[in-house]
Amino acid sequence: MGLPSKRRTKQSKRDRASHFALKSQALSLCPKCKHPVLPHSVCSHCGYYRGRDVLLLDTKSERKKKKEKKQEDKAKNR
Ligand SMILES: [Zn+2]
Structure with a gap:
C-alpha cells in the first residue's frame, strides 16, 4: 500500500x-x-408537468374524507 x-x-x-x-x-x-x-420533474404537490396534470392527486378535502374513513374503519374493528 502506498504511503x-x-x-x-x-x-x-x-x-x-x-x-x-x-x-x-x-x-x-x-x-x-x-x-x-x-427541474424537469413532476410537481409532487399538484401533479403538474409540462402543461398538464400527470398525477391524479387527491384534493385536500378528499384526503380529509379518506383519513376520517380510515379512522372509522379502525374504530369498527376494535
Ligand atoms: Zn404544482
Whole structure:
C-alpha cells in the first residue's frame, strides 16, 4: 500500500477541502401552484408537468374524507 512520502501542510489540506462544500439543490417553482420543485420533474404537490396534470392527486378535502374513513374503519374493528 502506498504511503504518503511527505507530510501535507495544514494549508494544502485546507486548499483541497475548499471544494468539498455541498451546493444547495437548484429548485424552480411549479407554474401552477408555485410550490418549489426539482427541474424537469413532476410537481409532487399538484401533479403538474409540462402543461398538464400527470398525477391524479387527491384534493385536500378528499384526503380529509379518506383519513376520517380510515379512522372509522379502525374504530369498527376494535
Ligand atoms: Zn404544482
